[in-house]
Amino acid sequence: MTSSTTPGGLARFNSLEEHAASAALHEVCASSVWGSALLAGRPYATAAGLFAASDAAMAQLTTADLEEAMAGHPPIGRPKPGDPTSSREQRGMAGASDDLKAEMLELNLAYQEKFGHVFLICATGRTGEQMRDAVKERIGNTPEQEGENVRAELGKINRIRLGHLVQEDQA
Structure with a gap:
């Protein structure tokens, strides 16, 4: 698929200079390894291809990479001041x-x-009560179980944020 037939938001992302694309990806996920993997895959023919690359990169993150990614997320109930995404x-x-x-x-x-x-947790669309119930349930997990939960939730968050990144109506 050529850039002329690529949806506008994705074409814009594909055409960003590397430093700008890197900064945009860092806003999606603070893991430098994840961001580097997605940069290396450009250009993407479809949003589905971008999401698949995100999922593949997420699956390869080490514990240290996941910790780096989590450092970019504020606690539930305390979004970063001035951060419209959180x-x-x-x-x-x-x-x-x-x-x-x-x-x-x-x-x-x-x-x-x-x-x-x-x-x-992927908080999008969840009520405060649902988030409270989730933390109550997950606090009983082993560190290994919780590591996999974190990886899965981070993957969901990244997909949502990537979707926003490649939306058509962005300037």
């Missing part, structure tokens, strides 16, 4: 009661103490 993704916590927010803070801290990193 605010959009965590919209389900925006209208949560003070009690639920306090409970989420306690659960986040307990989870982080147990696993050594933030609780990571």
Whole structure:
């Protein structure tokens, strides 16, 4: 498929200079290994090809790579100030009661103490209660089980963010 028949958002991503594409990918996922793998695969003929490359790169990330990726994610209930992406993704916590927010803070801290990193979940479309229930369920996991959960959730987040990156209507 040539760039003239590639959807506009994807063609724009494919044509970015390497440093700009790298910066855009870093906004999607903070793992430098993941970003380098996606850069190396350009140009992508389809969004599905980009998503497949993301999934393949995600599957290859080491524990250290996953830790680097997680460092780019704020705790649930505390999106980064001025970051529209984390605010959009965590919209389900925006209208949560003070009690639920306090409970989420306690659960986040307990989870982080147990696993050594933030609780990571694809929060898009989830309510505050659903996120609370998920952390309550997952805090009982082994580190190995939780590592696989983190990898799967990060993969979902990356797909959503990549979709936004290659949308047609971006300038």
